[in-house]
Amino acid sequence: MRPKKVTLDMIAQVAGVSRATVSLVVRKSPLVADRTRKKIEQVMADLDYVRDIGAARLRNNSSRTIGVIVPNLVNSFFTEFLSGAERIMGEDDRVVLLANSHDDLSRQDDILQRFRGHGVDGVILCPAEGTEPGLLTRIQGWGMPVVQSLREVGQDLTDYAGADYIEGVRLAVQHLVDHGWRRIAFLSVTAHTSASDERLKGFARALALTGAEDADTVEVELTWDGAAGSAEKVLALPNRPTGVLCFNDILAAGLMLGLRRAGLEPGVDVAVVGLDDLPLAQLTYPPLTSVAVFPEQIGASAARLLVRRLADATAPIERSIVSPQLMARQSSWQEAD
Amino acid sequence: MRPKKVTLDMIAQVAGVSRATVSLVVRKSPLVADRTRKKIEQVMADLDYVRDIGAARLRNNSSRTIGVIVPNLVNSFFTEFLSGAERIMGEDDRVVLLANSHDDLSRQDDILQRFRGHGVDGVILCPAEGTEPGLLTRIQGWGMPVVQSLREVGQDLTDYAGADYIEGVRLAVQHLVDHGWRRIAFLSVTAHTSASDERLKGFARALALTGAEDADTVEVELTWDGAAGSAEKVLALPNRPTGVLCFNDILAAGLMLGLRRAGLEPGVDVAVVGLDDLPLAQLTYPPLTSVAVFPEQIGASAARLLVRRLADATAPIERSIVSPQLMARQSSWQEAD
DNA sequence: TCATCCTATTAGATCGATCTAAATTTTACG
DNA sequence: CGTAAAATTTAGATCGATCTAATAGGATGA
Numbered sequence: 001m002r003p004k005k006v007t008l009d010m011i012a013q014v015a016g017v018s019r020a021t022v023s024l025v026v027r028k029s030p031l032v033a034d035r036t037r038k039k040i041e042q043v044m045a046d047l048d049y050v051r052d053i054g055a056a057r058l059r060n061n062s063s064r065t066i067g068v069i070v071p072n073l074v075n076s077f078f079t080e081f082l083s084g085a086e087r088i089m090g091e092d093d094r095v096v097l098l099a100n101s102h103d104d105l106s107r108q109d110d111i112l113q114r115f116r117g118h119g120v121d122g123v124i125l126c127p128a129e130g131t132e133p134g135l136l137t138r139i140q141g142w143g144m145p146v147v148q149s150l151r152e153v154g155q156d157l158t159d160y161a162g163a164d165y166i167e168g169v170r171l172a173v174q175h176l177v178d179h180g181w182r183r184i185a186f187l188s189v190t191a192h193t194s195a196s197d198e199r200l201k202g203f204a205r206a207l208a209l210t211g212a213e214d215a216d217t218v219e220v221e222l223t224w225d226g227a228a229g230s231a232e233k234v235l236a237l238p239n240r241p242t243g244v245l246c247f248n249d250i251l252a253a254g255l256m257l258g259l260r261r262a263g264l265e266p267g268v269d270v271a272v273v274g275l276d277d278l279p280l281a282q283l284t285y286p287p288l289t290s291v292a293v294f295p296e297q298i299g300a301s302a303a304r305l306l307v308r309r310l311a312d313a314t315a316p317i318e319r320s321i322v323s324p325q326l327m328a329r330q331s332s333w334q335e336a337d
Numbered sequence: 338m339r340p341k342k343v344t345l346d347m348i349a350q351v352a353g354v355s356r357a358t359v360s361l362v363v364r365k366s367p368l369v370a371d372r373t374r375k376k377i378e379q380v381m382a383d384l385d386y387v388r389d390i391g392a393a394r395l396r397n398n399s400s401r402t403i404g405v406i407v408p409n410l411v412n413s414f415f416t417e418f419l420s421g422a423e424r425i426m427g428e429d430d431r432v433v434l435l436a437n438s439h440d441d442l443s444r445q446d447d448i449l450q451r452f453r454g455h456g457v458d459g460v461i462l463c464p465a466e467g468t469e470p471g472l473l474t475r476i477q478g479w480g481m482p483v484v485q486s487l488r489e490v491g492q493d494l495t496d497y498a499g500a501d502y503i504e505g506v507r508l509a510v511q512h513l514v515d516h517g518w519r520r521i522a523f524l525s526v527t528a529h530t531s532a533s534d535e536r537l538k539g540f541a542r543a544l545a546l547t548g549a550e551d552a553d554t555v556e557v558e559l560t561w562d563g564a565a566g567s568a569e570k571v572l573a574l575p576n577r578p579t580g581v582l583c584f585n586d587i588l589a590a591g592l593m594l595g596l597r598r599a600g601l602e603p604g605v606d607v608a609v610v611g612l613d614d615l616p617l618a619q620l621t622y623p624p625l626t627s628v629a630v631f632p633e634q635i636g637a638s639a640a641r642l643l644v645r646r647l648a649d650a651t652a653p654i655e656r657s658i659v660s661p662q663l664m665a666r667q668s669s670w671q672e673a674d
Numbered sequence: 675t676c677a678t679c680c681t682a683t684t685a686g687a688t689c690g691a692t693c694t695a696a697a698t699t700t701t702a703c704g
Numbered sequence: 705c706g707t708a709a710a711a712t713t714t715a716g717a718t719c720g721a722t723c724t725a726a727t728a729g730g731a732t733g734a
Contacts, residue, residue, distance in 0.1 A: 007690055018714045023692060053454045054391040055690035058719045073420035076413035083410035086437050095451055098435040100423050114432055117390045253620035282561060283590035285622035344720055355684045360722060370682060392720035395689045
């Protein structure tokens, strides 16, 4: 029924050479005479040959496959991240195995085993909440290179690609202060990862640096309900803030809606600033001031770090940090109209 | 350096049985005696054995890998779609290869070749703009089962999972009419795929069905610039609409901003309705009335269709259509406040 | 006791490409 | 022309699991 697969042997047969020679052509070795190469390439094209990478890997141990594990996929942040990683891997003629840990440790373990069984060459991991540094060393013990991204566990265990949220938060706070919003609160999330720690740390530093007044930190869940209820909590702060910096744009958008429901005009009565600059930041009303962190670029960097490590397992550990950029919009900066 | 890989042979050696028996245990065959199985399982656990699926596939032709090709990844619609597909495949102990065609035909071809080389068991394809039906039959000629999703090319060539946009559009138009917005325009995209055709067709039908007045169709590019400029075009229509139905929520959100910039209040002066009900629909101001199409479910359905076809290549072709649901919000339905 | 039928296990070939080491052909040069 | 050196090509083993067909060891029944 299904047409027999075209193999190296067939090509060899038809071209009148040995399997080994054809293999050399496939791998673009310079050892083959030009005339021979031409002839073989012709036959390959005629028969529509497709090299079986699985079989190749069995012998030479490179599957040209890498795994990416993200903790969720509903946030479009991760989509862009993936998109960047996929792009670079595609350029290097590799393929991306995708999996979603849902921030669940045992699921994350399952995925790693599955990836291992599939012989992936390496992994880009955004560790699930609660991941222990031991996991990283265990993975490396399997001979599987890892790059962490967006979140980090352990100190200098692996290469890392991420955003500079410390600087991002500083930009945001500086911007608020520059526009006269001096009593600032931070709207954070209940889940604790290096991603939230970093922002909190950045917030403390930025306050010190700018001399702004700390109106405290509020934590909500990173869900629609959490976002919806955030305004209430923020407005209940004893020292009511004039500006609020949010963990990400989703919370910021939710906060703006809540403020409005409470009769306050975002950007006029209270300034709101988000982080990440997702596409939705441009679509809220008023458009949301946010700090762009370029997830596509982070994904691409993570991929590049992994490719580099695959080429040289002994290279020194590297960190690639993408610089953030403030996108000032009307949620913090009403122009006279 | 890197610890030698644990193979079936080693397990066999240690357990004092043959490789073949161990293989039977791995595949959970009932042919093995209980005592033997126990012993072998113990050894596998002790040595941390991981079955090499690539090697297995070489012999038995199932890689437990499927490919998913989407035309872009920045739209969070596709993320949710992916998330659903990945979930079902994970449940079936399969792994997802992800690739992004960027709606580019030659890139789509490349990806298919790459997938072929990796020996994927099947593909979920959201065909790039301009894909010919011939491609589908070609893929099937390779012996590679395909499920189309979200977009469809050709008639009943493959299984298909998608949303019922005809009904979705009907719901939206009916809703507009019910709330007194009777002169309705459709804001579409310049790229023509089955996805846009279906919505346009649905629009024509819905007008006929509800007796609403056609205020014409406007096409813009599905980009931020396109969305931003859409209001101008809509307002320039000779027969200025009182309600606008949009291709998706991104355009709808852009349109609302544009309307506001032109001094019109969305939901009061002009009703706006989106399609897809992305998370951002709840975060715009006013919150956007939209038709939920449940991309996560569509992705899951596509995956289920593919799993089914992998099990039985001769099964009749099936279509799985998820029913849409109207989410009424304030962009079309101001309550007195 | 022996033929028969299970049940449990296994030897050996096999999937498709790559690697090693050796064989063959070509070229170069005295 | 002869032979060493260089350039090409190749036979055969190999990666790790699965499949086929055959085998060993009981249990059963006549």
